[in-house]
Amino acid sequence: MEYFIVGDVHGCFYTLKRLLQYWDSDHQKLIFVGDYINKGQHSHKVVELIRTLQHKYPGTICIKGNHEYEMVQYIEQHVPIQDIKENFRHTLSQYDLKDKYRDDLKWMKSLPLYYEDDVVYVTHAGVNWLGLRKFKENSGWSVLRYRGRLKNMKKLQVFGHTPTESKHAEYSKKYNSLNIDSGAGNFDNMTAVLISESGKIKKVYTENVKKEDYH
Known part of the structure; x- marks a missing residue:
């Protein structure tokens, strides 16, 4: 089966829907690299759509991004609203992850840090060149937040974040x-x-973010 891998979404629901029109659910495994929430206007709609797809197509992979990790930390540690980053505060004003949509928060917390098989290695931010503390979630070296020289994983490594x-x-x-x-x-x-079964890049789909996602 081929792979259809989606980059950072950041609350851009209408743009995501447009991209997913290119996905062939019968022949392509769907993978997301994380950062589903914040910045765009529709974090709740994005998570709702992705969780629906994950339920309908159980092979769908959703990687954890640093925005999901940080949102969980804010809420579980009861950080005062004034001490929360602005784009997180904005999301919480529309998307009640503390109570009404607490199950979505649990979902975010449970997301894996990577997906690997014989063909691809997928994370949110990429594997640092030393492979150091790559799964230590609060580390700047982790696959949640690393920016810099990468480690060659001996297979196609796909990531986002930067x-x-x-x-x-x-x-x-x-x-x-x-x-x-x-x-x-x-x-x-x-x-x-779109990645082939042998790990070759077959096609890249790029969509301008729709104005409905930031107005």
Whole structure:
């Protein structure tokens, strides 16, 4: 089966729906690299859609992003609202993860940090070049938040987290890695990539973030 891997979403529900029109659910495994919430206007709708897809297509993989991790930390540690980052506060004003949608928070907490098989290695931020503390969630070296030189995983590594300068997916031959964060969090683009069963990049889909997602 091929892989359809979606980059950072950041609450951009209508852009995500547009990208998913390219997904062939019968022949492509659906994978998300994380950061479903914050910045865009529709975090709740994004999570609702992704959880619905995960239920309907049990093979769907949803990786944890640093925004999901931090949201869980804020709520579980009872951080005062004034001490929460602005874009998290904005999300919470519309999306009651503390009470009404507490099950969504549990879902965020339970998400895996990576997906790996013989063909691809998928994380939110990529594996640091030393492989140091890569699964220690509160570390700057972790696959939740690392930015820098990567480790070659001997298979195609796909990640997001750091928006590319080109605002399109960027491949590194040196690390056999593909960054698919094209800047949805900055209201630039959202990207999905189709990977073959042998780990080759077959097609890249890039959509401008829809105005409905940031107005």
